Amino acid sequence: MPDPLPPRGTDWATLKARMADYATGDVRWREGKTAVYVFNAGPEVEQVQKEAYALFQSENGLGPAAFPSLKRMEAEVVGFGLSLLHGPEGAAGVITSGGTDSITMALKAARDFARKEKGVEGPLNIVLPRSAHPAFDKACAVMEIEVRRVGLRDYLADPEAMAAAADAATVMIVGSAPNFPYGLIDPIEALSELAVARDLWLHVDACVGGYIAPFVRMNGGDVPTFDFALPGVRSMSADLHKYGYCAKGASTVFFRSEALMKFMIFDFKDWPGGRMVTPTLAGTRPGGAISAAWAVMNFLGVEGYRAKHALVTEAREKIAAGAEALGFRVLGRPQLGLLAFSRDDIDCVAVWGKLRERGWFSGVTTEPKSLHLMLSPVHAQVADQYLADLAWAAEAVGGVAAKAEARYS
Numbered sequence: 001m002p003d004p005l006p007p008r009g010t011d012w013a014t015l016k017a018r019m020a021d022y023a024t025g026d027v028r029w030r031e032g033k034t035a036v037y038v039f040n041a042g043p044e045v046e047q048v049q050k051e052a053y054a055l056f057q058s059e060n061g062l063g064p065a066a067f068p069s070l071k072r073m074e075a076e077v078v079g080f081g082l083s084l085l086h087g088p089e090g091a092a093g094v095i096t097s098g099g100t101d102s103i104t105m106a107l108k109a110a111r112d113f114a115r116k117e118k119g120v121e122g123p124l125n126i127v128l129p130r131s132a133h134p135a136f137d138k139a140c141a142v143m144e145i146e147v148r149r150v151g152l153r154d155y156l157a158d159p160e161a162m163a164a165a166a167d168a169a170t171v172m173i174v175g176s177a178p179n180f181p182y183g184l185i186d187p188i189e190a191l192s193e194l195a196v197a198r199d200l201w202l203h204v205d206a207c208v209g210g211y212i213a214p215f216v217r218m219n220g221g222d223v224p225t226f227d228f229a230l231p232g233v234r235s236m237s238a239d240l241h242k243y244g245y246c247a248k249g250a251s252t253v254f255f256r257s258e259a260l261m262k263f264m265i266f267d268f269k270d271w272p273g274g275r276m277v278t279p280t281l282a283g284t285r286p287g288g289a290i291s292a293a294w295a296v297m298n299f300l301g302v303e304g305y306r307a308k309h310a311l312v313t314e315a316r317e318k319i320a321a322g323a324e325a326l327g328f329r330v331l332g333r334p335q336l337g338l339l340a341f342s343r344d345d346i347d348c349v350a351v352w353g354k355l356r357e358r359g360w361f362s363g364v365t366t367e368p369k370s371l372h373l374m375l376s377p378v379h380a381q382v383a384d385q386y387l388a389d390l391a392w393a394a395e396a397v398g399g400v401a402a403k404a405e406a407r408y409s
């Protein structure tokens with residue numbers, strides 16, 4: 001039986017201590033030992049996030065007329081995003097609760113556009129590269145849309161195969177910038193050409209890349225065009241709570257025009273509670289997620305983001321080179337903050353388990369079995385320590401494999 005609600009309250013100091021005790025088993029992300037789930041831009045940014053969140057924690061983004069402050073902050077954040085992603089004149093967007101919300105709502109817009117503007121009837125489908133995020137599958141499960149996942153070429157979306165999979169009932173095609181499993185930017189330019197040629201809705205999922213790729217390019221990185229600069233891109237998702245280093249619960253979804261965004265917005269009045277207009281999946285929208293995003297973006301500015309992302313690049317380059325020196329093969333040519341690397345002669349999932357013994361918590365990629373890292377600025381400081389432990393873990397796992405072989409030979 002779960003514990004019931006305590007009959008009497010407990011003082012805050014006691015509760016705070018108890019929470020700290022609950023947290024002793026959590027990963028030590030502040031020390032840089034976690035390369036998944038948390039984007040750690042350091043204590044200064046964390047302080048801005050928390051204080052700005054607290055200032056508007058009680059306010060509700062559902063009521064822009066009551067809270068013009070939030071409306072203004074949201075509009076400014078949307079403007080920052082659109083300017084980074086080459087939004088054309090008339091482009092529009094909103095803050096959502098996260099990437100899944102952004103993707104779901106972009107798909108709703110694309111679906112309603114197909115039904116109302118193009119007169120598509122009957123069952124619908126979307127065409128995705130195999131590496132696209134499961135948020136699309138979830139959205140399709142909710143909206144009863146068929147998902148056509150198409151095989152990759154060199155870990156990237158294969159535009160020809162996607163063209164073959166698309167038909168008159170395709171409401172959206174997707175490219176990722178980058179995809180999550182490999183950290184690689186799909187050939188968005190070719191997908192844009194396909195979208196224009198066949199009048200398809202191309203969504204670019206820049207959830208994890210939208211707030212790092214523009215700055216890596218400014219820093220001289222080799223980042224291909226992936227955004228609204230390409231004419232076939234109709235919508236984009238970009239998460240503030242990832243490489244935007246904002247507080248969790250904040251993403252952006254963008255549309256090439258206000259007219260396209262209209263298909264997303266839910267406007268309802270057929271009940272006794274009056275008219276309710278909600279742009280995103282949420283009703284109540286936490287004011288703190290909006291105010292924290294506004295504060296962090298203004299705190300960092302272009303210069304701050306470039307400096308933070310230069311450290312991410314440094315960490316990625318160091319780890320990629322170090323892993324290759326240990327016999328691993330980096331999958332594709334990652335240019336941003338994610339990378340995956342593999343060795344055919346040892347079980348990389350076992351290496352991942354071994355690294356956990358030394359406090360490292362990262363992800364894994366399964367095709368092929370690889371270690372997967374999502375790097376933050378803090379990792380530039382611990383890259384050498386990680387590589388030393390990676391060498392130890394690979395040796396330990398390789399040793400086990402060699403022993404097993406000896407036993408059977």
Ligand SMILES: *Cc1c(COP(=O)(O)O)cnc(C)c1O
Pocket residue numbers: 097098099100101133135176178179180205206207208239251
């Ligand atoms: C994280 C991510 C998502 C989903 O975002 P959430 O904020 O976790 O809902 C979608 N696509 C990509 C590529 C991602 O990395």
